[in-house]
Amino acid sequence: MQLNRRVFLAQLLLCFSLLSIASTAIAKEKSAYDLLMERAISKPHEVELARKGIAETSIDRAWERPCPYRELRGTEEEEKEFLYHCERWDDCVSVSAQASVFTQAFFQNHQRQPDDQVPWKLYKDGSIFLLNPSDFKWADGHLRQHALKFAEDNWRLFEGRDAHEASDMVEDKFWQWCSAEPLTLWKADDL
Incomplete structure (x- = not known):
């Protein structure tokens, strides 16, 4: 018993x-919602890097993260500067994704037989991507113009690579250039 x-x-x-x-x-x-919320909020160390002014170059895969400058507070002048940082950040994120698409399109067009290739002029001026001259105005237009030139010069990044891996490489290289663009471009847009 x-x-x-x-x-x-x-x-x-x-x-x-x-x-x-x-x-x-x-x-x-963690649920998908928790993961999404975690990615949508800047982490404390990212905010600290923004405070030091080195967030763009010090955050791994920064183009996948929200702008940490939004979390900073200061004088009215400092907050305007933070706003310009975030405008540049957001534009760099969106245009780096476009740079990846442009680069892959240049690569795919190059892979076609010469008779089947779309004229390069349509790629270079962006009309193949449904861009028109107004899309090249202001600071984000400057970035888009560079993204097209970047795609033309770097289409080989897709050669022999998985599309996802190549896209990450394009976004990383484009981010390095884009995040170093002077804030004066965004300040001039406000005038």
Whole structure:
């Protein structure tokens, strides 16, 4: 009788242990919403890098992160500067994604037989991408113009690589150039 009681208690203890482990594991598992929210908010170390003015070059895969300058507060003049940083950040994010698309399109056109190639002029002026002259105005237009030139010069990044890997390389190289563009371009847009 006492043996049955001990076996029963051991099984009961094991059951409670398994339940507590399972509930802990479930609690630690993040939902897609949690992951999305985590990516949408700047992390403290990213805000500190923004405070030092080196966020663009020091955050790994910065083009996938929100602008940490939004979290900073200061004088009215400093906050305007933070706003320009974020405008540049957001424009660099969107245009670096476009640079990847442009580069892949240049690569694919180059891979075609000469008779099947779309005229290069349509790629160079952006009309193949449904861009018109008004898309090249202001600071983001300057970035877009560079993205087209970048794509023309760097289409080989897609050669022999997985498209996702090549796209990451394009975005990384474009980000390095874009994040160093002077804020005067964005300040001039406000005038």
